[in-house]
Amino acid sequence: MHDFLMAGDSELWDIVLDGPFIPMIEEKDGEKTKLIPNPRQKYDEANRKKIEKCYKVKTLLVFRIGLAMFNRVSPCESTKEIWDCLKTAQEGTEHVKESKIDMLTSLYENFKMKEVETIHEMFTKLSSITNEQ
Incomplete structure (x- = not known):
């Protein structure tokens, strides 16, 4: 599976291992600065491309498994969750x-x-x- 994902784009495997990309922005609260999720309306082109890659990886993972495995991973939201579920199902x-x-x-x-x-x-x-x- 790793080779299948890496064939197109090396960043895809990073998405599987690291989890989904969530665009963040800094928000100042007095003297403190914290990171919060960036609203979709404010995504730039780079953010949109990274999010598209997350969807691409999820699609590749789901299309490479059978129906029985699909039923196991369908509740998973991120590619990392899907991958961890597949590993546990395969290896225990x-x-x-x-x-x-x-x-x-x-x-x-x-x-x-x-x-x-x-x-x-x-x-x-x-x-x-x-x-x-």
Whole structure:
């Protein structure tokens, strides 16, 4: 997916990782200055281009997934939220990944050929363990 997004524009991947671009302006409140979102009516051309890139990334991500995944990410508002949801759905949480690694390590360490097993059956069983994701 990373290569797919990077093919057109290197800034697209930054949008996925960093989150959406929100144009901000400075507002003075007495002696303090704070940043607030810039109203849409005051966007300049550079702001509009960056926002268009955010929409482009979101569209690319959504069109590259199937219906089942779309249903998972449809509540997400930003490309970062979509990406994080897709990563979790694909890879699982850290806890799930660690549990899976522990289970596969245990299967591998306890792997033995049974007396009634052929070499082909043993190889198939070993391949199944090593190819597990």
